Amino acid sequence: MRLTLRIRQAASCAGSGVVLLFCDEAQRYNDNEYEWLRDVHDALDRQQIKLFTFLVGQQELLGQKHAMQVAGKTQIVARLMVEELVFSGIRNAHDVATCLNGYDHTAYPEESDWSFSRFYVPRAFNSGFRLVNDADTLWRAFEAPHHKANLPGELEVPMESFTRAVEIVLKDELRDGRGYRPDEVLWEHAVRQCGYVQSRHATGRVLVAAA
DSSP, X not given: OHHHHHHHHHHHHHTOSEEEEEETTGGGXXXXXXXXXHHHHHHHHHTTOEEEEEEEEOTHHHHHHHHHHHTTOHHHXXXXXXXXXXXXXXXXXXXXXXXXXXXXXXXXXXXSSOBHHHHHOHHHHHTTOOGGGGHHHHHHHHHHHHHHTTOSSSOOBOHHHHHHHHHIIIIIIOOOOXXXXXXXXXXXXXXXXHTHHHHHHHOOOOOEEEO
16 A cells, blocks of 8 residues: 555655556566555556556566466456566677767766766877777777677676676776876776676576566
8 A cells, every 4th residue: 555655655746647566586576566566556457547557577577477377367467467478688889889978978967077987097089089989998808808708699698797797897996087097908997807707607698578
């Protein structure tokens, strides 16, 4: 009831009859919790509020969907698990550039002139340094250990490994100064330290989503 009320209030404040609800680690939910989500969905529907639920979780989430289908719990599946979407990691240098461009242009606080890149290396940034220019270099830095470790499949970098590598460069290794550019060796060091190879050996593909 509290969740339903909270969603109603949020929809009212936004002046919208559509709400998106993201539920992380959904593979840990039990049958009761899925029933509760269904009840919330139905209660909001009676009040002309459309709730779109995105369940995000590990591969076990697909197993839960299949088990519900076998058990005949079609009402839950029809409301919460209609489509399956596989999350992919970073697959090429263009994806790397897209993400690095976010560091160069996303401001915090909002409406300020301080992007994440500028915050960490203001003098280099003011003299023209942009992370996006190192996209090809960073992609090659991931390619080399992927092939050297004989990892199966095409190279696909999880965001956790990618952001950790960028964090290492920005917070631990980058030396600010006018005209500074990180060496390729620095990116290679960051990739070794980010744990990409170790995580691929231990896990494999990670997230799926149902909506």
